[in-house]
Amino acid sequence: MGAGEAGQAQVNDAHLRALDESAPGLVAAAHVVGSAALDDHQPGSDLDLVVELSRPPTPADLAALAAAQTLDLDVVYLVDGEPGPWARDGEFRVSGGEVTPVVLLQLNEHSTTLRGARPSFEVTRAEVEDYCRRNLVEYWRPLVELAAAATGPGFPQGVLWIAFGPARQWxxxxxxxxxxxxxxxELAAAHWPDLAGELLDLVAARRGADVELTAAHREAAVELGRRVLAEV
Structure with a gap:
């Protein structure tokens, strides 16, 4: 286990241990999703966790959930299979969590189960595709055009976000x-060879390589986003 994986495990173990101590029996199952489950977690990235609760949380349970949050852990808690409490960036909310069809698919096929039974949620390919198309139009299109209007390379993390988000949905x-x-x-670079140089630079930068990001990288990310949107 590498240092990054060890750190992830420590965060997850500490979170579940805190819940076990303050709300015994509350956690029925816990699953890692996101980049960590896809072997793509990078230093500074959040860890994504889906926790199935064994009972509707009482006020004391909610207090335990709130107290267990950390800045680097994004959590959605499921109550009878439905999203309930959630936390992001250390802020806890008692309701309004979301588990998208894409997350349900990842839970079924690409999650790491830390506790409990392997997940098996009902989700269809049509539901997943519909969510991706809506997300591209409603969320990503405005961000792509905002990046297109910027000058200079922009913040490195912003360029990486724009480059990879639409490509995953695509x-x-x-x-x-x-x-x-x-x-x-990498797949987008293979599909659009004229963008490959800049896109592969961005992949390397995400993986920690010392790559100087320029306006050309931002422009390639924007062009990729526009091409993805044109296909949907």
Missing amino acids: HTIRTGGIVSKSRAG
Whole structure:
């Protein structure tokens, strides 16, 4: 186990241990999703966890959930299979959590179960594709055009976000499968060779290589986003 994986395990173990101590029996199952489950977690990235609760949380349970949050752990808690409490960036909310069809698919096919039974949620390919198309239009299109209007390379993390987010949705629509951000960048580079140099630089930068990001990388990310949107 590498240092990054060890750190992830420590965060997850500490979270579940805190819940066991303050709310015994509350956690029925826990699953890692996101980049960590896809072997693409990078330093500074959040860890994504889906926790199935054994009972509707009482006020004391909610207090225990709130007290267990950390800045680097994003959690959605499921109550009878439905999203309930959730936390992000250390902030806890008692309701309004969301588990998208893409997350359900990842839970079924690409999650790491830390406790309890392997997940098996009902989700269809049509539901996954519909979510991806809506997400591309409603969420990603405005961000792509905002990046297009910027000058200079922009913040490195912003360029990486724009480059890989639409590419992941594009891959899922085309194949029904889920890939990591880095793999999505590689697949997009293979599909659009004229963008390959910049896209592969962005993949390397995500993986920690010392790559100087320039306006050309931002422009390639924007062009990739526009091409993905044109296909949907």
